Amino acid sequence: MADPDDAEQQHLSDRDQTTSDADQTGADLxxxxxxxxxxxxxxxxxxxxxxxxxxxxxxxxxxxxxxxQANVAQRGRSQSAEDRAQSTDARQEATDMRHANATRRxxxxxxxxxxxxxxxxxxxxxxAELELLARQxxxxxxxxxLLPLDLAGRLAVHLKRAAETRxxxxxHRAAAAADREEAAxxxxxxxxxxxQAARELKRESTDHLTGTxxxxxxxxxxxxxxxxxxxxxxxxxxxxxxVDGLKAINDTHGHPVGDEALRRVARCLMATxxxxxxxxxxxxxEFVCSLAGLDLAGARERFAEIRAELATPPGxxxxxxxxxxxxxETLEALIARADAALLDARRAALxxxxxxxGAGGG
Numbered sequence: 001m002a003d004p005d006d007a008e009q010q011h012l013s014d015r016d017q018t019t020s021d022a023d024q025t026g027a028d029l030x031x032x033x034x035x036x037x038x039x040x041x042x043x044x045x046x047x048x049x050x051x052x053x054x055x056x057x058x059x060x061x062x063x064x065x066x067x068x069q070a071n072v073a074q075r076g077r078s079q080s081a082e083d084r085a086q087s088t089d090a091r092q093e094a095t096d097m098r099h100a101n102a103t104r105r106x107x108x109x110x111x112x113x114x115x116x117x118x119x120x121x122x123x124x125x126x127x128a129e130l131e132l133l134a135r136q137x138x139x140x141x142x143x144x145x146l147l148p149l150d151l152a153g154r155l156a157v158h159l160k161r162a163a164e165t166r167x168x169x170x171x172h173r174a175a176a177a178a179d180r181e182e183a184a185x186x187x188x189x190x191x192x193x194x195x196q197a198a199r200e201l202k203r204e205s206t207d208h209l210t211g212t213x214x215x216x217x218x219x220x221x222x223x224x225x226x227x228x229x230x231x232x233x234x235x236x237x238x239x240x241x242x243v244d245g246l247k248a249i250n251d252t253h254g255h256p257v258g259d260e261a262l263r264r265v266a267r268c269l270m271a272t273x274x275x276x277x278x279x280x281x282x283x284x285x286e287f288v289c290s291l292a293g294l295d296l297a298g299a300r301e302r303f304a305e306i307r308a309e310l311a312t313p314p315g316x317x318x319x320x321x322x323x324x325x326x327x328x329e330t331l332e333a334l335i336a337r338a339d340a341a342l343l344d345a346r347r348a349a350l351x352x353x354x355x356x357x358g359a360g361g362g
Contacts, residue, residue: 109179116172127162207281209259210266218280218288223331225278225290236325237299239289240338241269244317246285261316272306288335296324319346 205217213221222238229236243265250258262285269279269289278290291299303320310316321342323334 106180109176112172112176112179116169116176120169207266210262210281210287212266212270212287213278213280215280215282218278218282219331221278222280222288222290225292226325226329226331226334229292229325230327234293235295237291237294237296238323238325238334238338239287239291239299239303240282240321240323240335240342241265241287241289242319242342243285244319265310265316265318268306268309272309273302282335288338296322299324321345 205214206212207214212218225236243261246258246261249261266279266281266287269287273279273289273291277292278288280288282288291302294302299322303322307318307320310318319342321338321340321344323337323341325334
């Protein structure tokens with residue numbers, strides 16, 4: 001028959017190993033996140049260096065090279081944003097892991113405390129038996145008889161067992177205290193990770209340049225709108241918006257002017273559309289907007305107002321592609337159709353008027 005004490009020790013040992021493995025996984029994840037953050041920072045620095053070289057350069061006839069450098073810098077920033085989004089997800093995973101580890105440690109501490117209490121009860125029982133044996137020994141000695149051999153042997157065994165039991169109880173209490181300290185440390189690290197993940201999520205939720213939703217948070221909001229309108233049965237139009245000639249603006253007037261053009265378009269979109277319409281920066285010069293409760297005709301009227309507002313000095317033109325949600329259509333498919341509608345509108349505008357290369361509408 002297996003010794004219950006051995007089974008208990010194995011259970012606690014297995015739990016300790018699981019907790020230790022989780023600790024190592026958390027440490028490895030911390031190292032990975034640190035390296036990824038450093039890579040993102042390095043990539044951002046290279047992009048900033050490219051921007052500075054473009055700003056300092058006054059070479060003539062180098063527009064093509066400058067545009068390519070700007071594109072490289074933008075791709076670097078996009079990759080950094082994607083890396084940071086993955087880091088945020090990984091930090092949330094680390095937070096959950098550490099919280100689970102703290103819970104395991106608390107349970108292990110409770111188990112060890114329970115084991116220590118059980119051993120205390122066993123020690124008390126052994127003490128009572130020792131006291132009985134001692135009285136029997138004293139009575140036998142007082143009667144002038146020799147101490148029976150079996151009594152002496154039992155007394156020695158019980159004394160040894162009592163000492164071992166007390167030692168194990170003390171060890172369990174010490175391990176339980178250590179578990180609680182580690183659990184507190186895990187919770188502190190978990191809270192730190194949760195705060196950092198929240199800061200990163202907030203930073204990612206808003207595009208730092210335009211003030212619109214960032215792509216990651218915007219995708220979540222757009223999917224929520226698709227799900228909601230699918231349940232309610234109301235129409236939903238998705239708009240794919242492109243700022244006309246942004247590369248030419250950057251090349252001719254510099255990136256600060258191009259950035260201001262992006263900000264003006266973003267402000268106009270957010271001011272003219274309703275507060276609950278989603279406005280997301282999709283790429284460098286592209287935005288995606290959702291218009292719930294409107295059909296294509298209603299969306300065209302709304303963007304006619306936006307175009308009119310943007311036409312006022314300094315004047316910025318936009319291209320717009322519109323697509324109305326179809327039953328069971330995914331967000332990716334809807335965005336692709338809106339993008340295709342923008343391209344179709346641009347081709348139609350080019351055919352109608354070659355002097356207006358950026359004009360187009362859904």
